[in-house]
Amino acid sequence: MRKVMALCGLALVFSCSQSGQPSQSSQTNGISGLTNAQVVPAANPTGLTIGALFSLKQSPSLQTAIQFAVQDVNAQFTKAGVTFTVSVKFQDTQGNPALAYAGIQTLHDAGIRLIIGPEGNDATAAVLDYAKTNGMVVITPAAATSQLTTAGSNLFLMSPVDTQQAALLAFKQTAAGCLNLLTFSRADIYGQDLYRDLQNQLPAGSFFQQSYDINATTVDSFIDYSVEIATAFAYEVLTSNFTPNDQAAIAKAIAGVCLQTISNTEGAAILDVASQWVMLAEQASALYPMDTTLALSGLNSINLNQVKWYGSDGIVLAPQVTGDATAAQFAVDIGFRAPQFSVSPASFASFGAFLTRIGGGVTTQSIYAGNAYDAVQLAAATSFQLGGSLDSTKWMPQLPITSALFTGGNVTIQSVPFTSVTGNLAIAANGSRAEANYAMWGIKKNGNSYSWFIEEICSEGLATMQWTCIPYSPCGIPGYAC
Numbered sequence: 001m002r003k004v005m006a007l008c009g010l011a012l013v014f015s016c017s018q019s020g021q022p023s024q025s026s027q028t029n030g031i032s033g034l035t036n037a038q039v040v041p042a043a044n045p046t047g048l049t050i051g052a053l054f055s056l057k058q059s060p061s062l063q064t065a066i067q068f069a070v071q072d073v074n075a076q077f078t079k080a081g082v083t084f085t086v087s088v089k090f091q092d093t094q095g096n097p098a099l100a101y102a103g104i105q106t107l108h109d110a111g112i113r114l115i116i117g118p119e120g121n122d123a124t125a126a127v128l129d130y131a132k133t134n135g136m137v138v139i140t141p142a143a144a145t146s147q148l149t150t151a152g153s154n155l156f157l158m159s160p161v162d163t164q165q166a167a168l169l170a171f172k173q174t175a176a177g178c179l180n181l182l183t184f185s186r187a188d189i190y191g192q193d194l195y196r197d198l199q200n201q202l203p204a205g206s207f208f209q210q211s212y213d214i215n216a217t218t219v220d221s222f223i224d225y226s227v228e229i230a231t232a233f234a235y236e237v238l239t240s241n242f243t244p245n246d247q248a249a250i251a252k253a254i255a256g257v258c259l260q261t262i263s264n265t266e267g268a269a270i271l272d273v274a275s276q277w278v279m280l281a282e283q284a285s286a287l288y289p290m291d292t293t294l295a296l297s298g299l300n301s302i303n304l305n306q307v308k309w310y311g312s313d314g315i316v317l318a319p320q321v322t323g324d325a326t327a328a329q330f331a332v333d334i335g336f337r338a339p340q341f342s343v344s345p346a347s348f349a350s351f352g353a354f355l356t357r358i359g360g361g362v363t364t365q366s367i368y369a370g371n372a373y374d375a376v377q378l379a380a381a382t383s384f385q386l387g388g389s390l391d392s393t394k395w396m397p398q399l400p401i402t403s404a405l406f407t408g409g410n411v412t413i414q415s416v417p418f419t420s421v422t423g424n425l426a427i428a429a430n431g432s433r434a435e436a437n438y439a440m441w442g443i444k445k446n447g448n449s450y451s452w453f454i455e456e457i458c459s460e461g462l463a464t465m466q467w468t469c470i471p472y473s474p475c476g477i478p479g480y481a482c
Contacts, residue, residue, distance in 0.1 A: 045388040047085040048380060051107040053117055055095040062119070062141065063090070064358045065369040069376035072419065080416040084388075086380050093118065097126035108134055113390050114383075116375040119368055121145045121189045128155060135392040137399065139379065141371035144341075145193040149430040154396055156403075158371035158425075159341045161432035162190075163197045168339050168438055168458055169260070169310055170201035171467045176308050178202075179256030184263065186314070191262045194312060198260065261311040261338070311338025316441045317364045317452050328450035331443040341367055342439035342457055347409055347423035348476035354421040355479055362479040370422040378403055378425055381411070381418045400427040436460040439472065439480070453481040 052066050070088050077084045089110065091103040100123040104115065108130075115131060118124045119142035128148070131138050137154050144159045173181065181202065185191040309331070315321065316338050322328050330336070343351045351370055355362065358369060382402045386394055405411040406425035411418050428434040439454045458469040475482040 043386075043388040043390060046083050047087070047388065048383040049087050049089065049111065050114070050116070050376065050379060051089040051091060051110070051112040053091045053100060053103045053107060053115065054093055054119065056090065056092045058095045059119070059365060061358055061360050061363065061365045061369040062372045064360070065354075065373040066376055068358065069373040073377060073380045076417050076419075082384075082414075082416055084380075084384055084416075086376070088376075093123065095120070095123075097123040101126045101130060104130055104136070108136065113137065113392060114379055114395065115139065116372065116379060117141060117143075119143055119372075121148065121193075124148060124155070125189060131155075137392050137395045139375045139399075141375055142368040144432070145189050146197055147189065147193050149432050153431050154392060155431050156399060156427055157432040158375055158422075159368070159433055160436040160438075161430065162194050164432075164436040164460065165313060165339055165341075165438065166194060166197035166201050167460070168436075168467060169198055169312075172337070172440075173258050173260075173308070173310065174203065176258065177256055178258035178308060181258050181260055183260040185260075186263055190314065194262050258308045258310065261309070261315055263312065263315050309334050309336045311336060311441075313338065313340040313438075316340040317362070322443060322450040322452060325450070328443050329445070332445050332450070335442065337440050337442050337455065339438040339440055339458070342437045342454075343367070343370065343422045343477075344424070344435065344437045344459060345457060345470070345476060347421070350409065350419075350421050350423075352476070352478040355477070367422070374406075374420045374422050374425055377418045377420060378406070381405075381413055381416075384416065385413060400431075403427040440469070451481060455482075 050066075050070070052063070054062060056063060066088060070086050073086050077086075089107065089112070091107055093100040093103050097118075097120070100118050100120075104112075104127045107115075113135060114137045115127070116139040118127060119140055121143045124138070124140050124143040125148060128138065130136075132154050137156070139156045139158065141158045144157055144162045144165070146161050146163045148155055149157065149161050181198075183195055183198070185195045317340075321331065354370055354373065355366055360366075378399070382395060382399050383389075385402060386398055389395075402413075403425045404427070405413070406418070406420045409420045409423050423437075424435045426434045437457060437459045440456045440458060441452050442455050443450055444453050454472040454475075456469045456471050458467055460467050472480075472482045
């Protein structure tokens with residue numbers, strides 16, 4: 001969700017031996033002097049036990065997707081006449097990274113080694129060291145922040161890394177003529193990393209400023225704080241690069257101002273802030289008294305609501321935005337757009353059928369539920385290829401090899417078919433999903449209400465490394481409006 005959206009702590013894990021706190025990993029178990037963390041359980045050529053570690057209350061669609069995937073993969077083995085059974089053990093995190101850490105220990109003690117999840121960036125960061133120390137492989141359905149990715153790591157991302165999201169945003173902002181960017185961002189791993197990735201993608205010389213919400217304890221205080229930052233930004237932009245009272249220069253500077261939201265559901269409050277841009281000229285004069293030579297006498301006559309506004313994947317489909325008439329109408333007026341990871345057009349049909357099957361309508365979790373389903377299929381295929389081995393040193397090189405077999409979405413391995421509902425699962429060298437597809441979402445008005453819709457699907461070609469965007473029309477995924 002990025003990515004994201006406020007989801008915490010999903011994980012799936014495969015069977016193994018026991019351990020305790022990291023500090024206890026030096027205890028020996030009497031087997032050739034090996035520590036508990038280093039012991040590799042015997043291979044199980046007839047099955048795989050998966051553990052699911054996530055918030056059962058916050059992530060019901062992911063739970064449903066995992067259950068369907070386990071059911072489907074077992075049916076696939078049975079139909080092929082192969083004796084191999086996949087099972088799942090759930091562990092609730094309540095959306096808390098600390099409980100995700102405790103949960104991974106519990107699952108490890110129960111013989112778990114492979115983790116699919118957690119889907120939250122903070123929860124994933126919380127369990128990585130323990131997983132690495134204790135020989136566990138991590139596959140996350142939704143976490144995508146760039147600081148989590150390292151070549152040769154034990155972490156694999158079912159979504160493209162957020163560096164890709166930043167590249168798409170920079171592509172869109174550059175095409176729109178953005179020269180100066182003000183970013184309202186979450187003060188967490190997701191916000192900090194996406195902000196840095198975006199800054200690295202924009203052309204050198206762009207005026208770039210960030211406003212963290214770290215001091216915002218309430219919506220009202222955040223609005224007040226953000227308006228002050230935005231006012232200072234507007235004043236600096238409008239007084240730093242051109243002669244005062246030069247109306248053409250002022251208009252050009254305003255036309256080059258873009259705003260970026262890196263947020264989750266608090267994005268409605270940020271959009272409320274944005275709706276106040278029309279008042280920024282007066283506030284700038286009041287908060288930052290100008291020298292008479294910097295009078296900018298024509299500033300009040302310029303419509304500051306012409307600035308371009310972009311969001312990130314964390315805000316997409318948030319009902320807090322469409323339910324706030326001020327924020328939603330402003331989003332409509334300025335053409336607010338935000339990307340979220342999407343399946344490719346070639347996978348619209350399979351993903352649509354999957355959504356219909358799991359029910360619950362289209363939510364922020366929908367695309368990541370698809371990733372969770374595919375993670376089970378990928379884990380089962382990898383385990384089957386490895387003869388049921390639970391050795392993480394074998395899993396880490398094999399899993400990317402197996403993922404590359406899913407380039408067409410589905411694959412047959414030794415007469416057993418495996419299915420992907422989100423398409424190409426190939427994993428890049430940094431451990432993230434190689435194929436980057438994003439839906440560009442916006443807000444539209446329907447009578448007296450507002451709703452999210454997809455304007456276009458943007459893809460980065462693996463060969464060309466260039467972005468191509470095509471209209472999302474006619475609507476290709478059931479429930480995903482265009």
